[in-house]
Amino acid sequence: MPSDQHQSAKIDWSPEGVPVSHRFDDPYFSIHNGLEETRHVFLNGNDLPHRLNAGFQIAELGFGTGLNLLATWLMWHEDGRRKPLSFTSFEAFPMAANDIQKALETFPEVAKIARRFLDHWSQGETNFDLAGLKVEIIIGDANTTLRNWPHKADAWFLDGFSPTKNPELWRADLLAEVAAHTNPNGTLATYSAAGHIRRTLANVGFSIDRAPGYGHKRHMSKGVLKDPA
Numbered sequence: 454m455p456s457d458q459h460q461s462a463k464i465d466w467s468p469e470g471v472p473v474s475h476r477f478d479d480p481y482f483s484i485h486n487g488l489e490e491t492r493h494v495f496l497n498g499n500d501l502p503h504r505l506n507a508g509f510q511i512a513e514l515g516f517g518t519g520l521n522l523l524a525t526w527l528m529w530h531e532d533g534r535r536k537p538l539s540f541t542s543f544e545a546f547p548m549a550a551n552d553i554q555k556a557l558e559t560f561p562e563v564a565k566i567a568r569r570f571l572d573h574w575s576q577g578e579t580n581f582d583l584a585g586l587k588v589e590i591i592i593g594d595a596n597t598t599l600r601n602w603p604h605k606a607d608a609w610f611l612d613g614f615s616p617t618k619n620p621e622l623w624r625a626d627l628l629a630e631v632a633a634h635t636n637p638n639g640t641l642a643t644y645s646a647a648g649h650i651r652r653t654l655a656n657v658g659f660s661i662d663r664a665p666g667y668g669h670k671r672h673m674s675k676g677v678l679k680d681p682a
């Protein structure tokens with residue numbers, strides 16, 4: 454874990470073994486198979502299996518356990534073509550490597566690549582190549598760090614804790630930065646279907662659709678950056 458001045462995340466554990474943020478009192482992923490939730494919401498919600506052209510850039514608000522990164526890596530690896538892909542994630546409260554390891558043990562599929570990721574993370578590395586996939590984790594409050602990011606994403610994973618518990622990761626000015634850091638025809642996906650989040654995303658420039666959610670969640674949201682008028 455990056456061992457600088459940033460505070461690390463204090464973790465509680467649900468009876469199912471899912472990490473729960475002590476600070477935000479919210480789980481990092483679904484207790485009903487977080488890996489399948491990631492695939493449904495973020496990978497398919499952004500139509501990634503059909504879009505991974507060379508140089509494709511994914512960006513994420515909320516790195517957490519890295520489960521979304523590792524699920525992306527699995528999809529990219531299974532695709533076989535393995536065109537150059539970059540994954541950048543913004544995280545204010547990095548988790549300790551031993552907590553991440555415990556969280557990911559639930560998913561045998563990700564175990565092998567998780568070990569390679571944790572080799573970097575436990576050394577405090579936030580820029581590394583994960584068996585061909587370029588990874589960058591930007592530590593700090595995304596409300597400050599995103600505006601200085603010099604790139605644009607083709608697909609966004611909006612994965613803060615729930616908007617009621619983590620409103621600072623859903624602020625309108627931050628979501629406007631997300632839009633400003635999105636390539637033409639770029640997309641977003643989030644598990645949240647909250648009306649005020651969908652309205653904000655529409656106001657900052659995305660065309661937003663409601664889609665079937667994962668597990669017990671009826672809906673999720675996905676969007677495409679609108680052409681500037």
Ligand SMILES: C[S@@+](CC[C@H](N)C(=O)[O-])C[C@H]1O[C@@H](n2cnc3c(N)ncnc32)[C@H](O)[C@@H]1O
Pocket residue numbers: 462480481482514515516517518519520521522543544545546547593594595596612613614619621622
């Ligand atoms: C639901 S978890 C993300 C789960 C993650 N994508 C995964 O694959 O495990 C939300 C994350 O957002 C982070 N976060 C909360 N507020 C933040 C902020 N202002 N800036 C950056 N990250 C923040 C939390 O520390 C937490 O790791």
